[in-house]
Amino acid sequence: MVEKSKKAEVLNLSFGYSPAVKVIRSINLPIYQNTVTALIGPSGCGKSTLLRCFNRMHDLYGQVKYEGEIKLYPESVNILSSTVDPIEVRMKVGMVFQKPNPFPKSIFENIAYGLRVRGIKKRSYIDDKVEDSLKKAGLWDEVSSRLHTSAAALSGGQQQRLCIARALATEPDLLLLDEPTSALDPISTAHIEELLAELKKSVTILMVTHNLHQAARTADYTAFMYLGDLIEFGESDQIFTNPKEQRTENYITGRFG
């Protein structure tokens, strides 16, 4: 694979909910533009904690202190800096959660929400953006005739694609996916995996997953984490066929984790 330019980079990042206990320690990780990077590792290894640093979600739960940096390119700004507004970070970094979480609004309003909170009022722009995002998320054909009905009536897989569309509507630089298919059936999962290949043409994706096959199938790069440390990072082909670290090999071959 050709070396790509970096979209973001984690530099020596340590983070814990209390100063004494670090959940992740000295993480260094490049995120390449227009690729899918998977974070894998056993439960409690800190991969979701790392993911949630990228959009400053930890800031919602009291005073937190990030040590180290996450640089977002091309601005080359440390988004963890206390001088950076977390809301501005979240405007650039979208997120899709483990459990589909459509708002109790219509399909249309769910997608328009991100635009509306940015103060966008122009009806034609919102209309276009809703259609465009739904098409990108592969949901347009299924919902175009009922945009103004409740999003709660959609199936779980459709809801998750709606959440992806909702995140895409705001044109994020980076899209975070936190185990996006763990609550879905295999068909919906396949749908979303196919989608990722298409999406990475326009957005850089960082994904936490418990499903190693999913990482192998969809991710260009994979990072293996264990007990708060980043053990190994590389192209997925290499990680899954020829890991350099013993612990990575043990994990992907199912010997622990």
Added chain:
Amino acid sequence: MKEGFSDPKSFKRRAREVKELLIKSILFCCAASSVLITFGVVWTLLKEALPFFQEVSFGQFLFDTEWTPLFEDPKYGIMTLVSGTLLTTFIALTVAIPLGTITAVFLSEYCSANVREILKPVLELLAAVPTVVYGYFALLFVTPLLQKIIPDLASFNALSAGLVMGVMIIPYVSSLTEDAMRAVPVYLREGSLALGASNFQTSFKVIVPSAFSGIASAYVLGISRALGETMVVAIAAGLQPRLSFNPLESTETLTAYIVQVSMGDLPQGSIGYKTIYVAGSVLLLFTLVFNLIGQRIRSRVEKKAK
């Protein structure tokens, strides 16, 4: 030794079945008693209220503009009391609903757990103050204060009674509203914030709509409290039935009338005695209607969410 299955006719088996049945019956009686009492109350009210209409026509009852059942020339225009009730209730709600909701938003979405733990009990203390104290507070503190701003405010008036009643109701509204908001799953809150929404946008565009059925119940409870409140209005709003929606004048509510008349010595069976029950029935009708509306809203929202 392992025991086999018991014979259905054995004593042990029978005893257990009888015990279960007994427990079930006791539980049923407890549950049924509240329903029975409700029916009992309605029956008592109607038993005395219905004969009233043998003496007074519905037309007089609904369209007379005065309520003077104990005078030489009695008039029975219930709308005077209804207007007083609705007026004070409306004033109370204009205080309680905005302040209660905003307080709930602050408690649920903005303040830290520490602040909430102090603030919530203090707020609930508002509900612990005896209503008679609120009544005198309205009469002796709020009214003189308001008279400085509005000189022609009567010393008994709907405005200060309503305002104080509103303050009294705030904790009912805010407490239930806050519960409803905090019951909104954290993933909806995070979903909104992750899209770059501010706390304010998240609160009012996602959390409040999601919690709407619970919030509607809070409002309905507030309305019921305001309609049924007696002491504050009896003390501070005056006891003059008046078909008017002017908050600056004195007025009389259904509840205040009941108190006023009940304290006199009316002969049982007299028309004046029956008016107490009529006023009570009308009040019950109002709270019933608001409760039904609340249930309607709730079930509609819940259906929509599914």
